Amino acid sequence: MDLKMNGQVAVVTGPAKGMGAAITRAFAEEGVDLALFGRDTGAIEPVAEACRAMGRAVEIVACDVTDAAMVEAGIARVFERFGRIDILVNVAGGTGPIGKSGIETTPEEFDEIVSLNVGGPFHMIRAIAPIMQRQRYGKIVNVGGTFGMRGKAGRLSYSSSKWGLRGLTKSFALELGPDNINVNCVAPGMVAGPRFHTKVVPEMAARLGITEEEAAQRHADDYALKRVSTDEDIAAATLFLASDVSRQITGVDLPVDGGWAAL
Incomplete structure (x- = not known):
């Protein structure tokens, strides 16, 4: 499907595997050049090579998204190379403690996952939004989760972080909408x-x-x-929200879960 994205530039965090890799390849297939952010650049390289084989320009950026200074330096490097950033997809995240009650969860465990799942997207959007504002154009897609829509016993830290990401999405959507920037959230269920x-x-x-x-x-x-759901299901929803097909959609949570969140 031609979504008329050829020649655009997308920044993707967490592109090395799973849905992050599927999203990255899907953008490359639509003709999008890529800046791929992650801590393990060696793990990103095979995905980058697959995208280069499709004729796309790819920049790999070593970055811990919880470090605001690293994020800002990485975005400056991407802008210097490409001269614009049209799309940001925040995939990078973690699961936090599994099977622990809120009382059993340590403050350190809670802070760590909230810092990654909420703080990471915050740092990325904060660094990229001024570029998009100058362009008067941008698409931001955060990858959340259905436990951020219904909650889950034994997953308090993760669920809290994904609820927080929804608030981040909606607030930025309101603040950046006047600049023609769409901000949305894809919420995968089990993949x-x-x-x-x-x-x-x-x-x-x-x-x-x-x-x-x-x-x-x-x-x-x-x-x-x-x-x-499959990784490709998540990639398709992300492409939709990152393209102008969804130009009039902002601030939404799109569950890609086969109907789990609705039941």
Whole structure:
């Protein structure tokens, strides 16, 4: 599908694997040049090479998104090379403690995941927004999660951080809208990636004494569409919100979860 994005420049955080890699490749297929931000530049390189093979210009930037100074330096480097930034996709994030109650969660664990999942996007938007304001154009897509829409026992830190990201999205949407900048959030549910197949499904199968195939089906049965999302599903939703097809949409949370958040 030609979304008329050819020649645009996108900054993507967390592009090395999973949905981040799928999003990065999807942008490259639409003709978008890329600046890829992450701590492990070696892990990013294979994705970057795949995008270069499609004819795209790619800049890899070593950056910890929780470090505001590193973010600002990285964005300055990207702007120096490309002369503009049209799109920002904040994928980088973490899961935090799993299976711990809020009382069991340490202050350090809570602060760490909030700093990454809320502070990282804040630093990135704060550094890029002035460039987009001067251009009078920009698309910002934050990758949240459905636990930031319904909450989840045993995932207090992660859920809190994704609720915070929703507030960040809506406030920036209001502040940057007059400058023709759209700010939205994609909220994946369970995604059938490496963690799902190697951790989530085997743990459920062992706990319930069922096969892994049965465990995977139990997850799918939780959703209206009776299937688990893929990385490519998340990439498609991100492309939609980063293109002018969605020019009149801002400040929204778009669940990509097969209907889980709606049930």
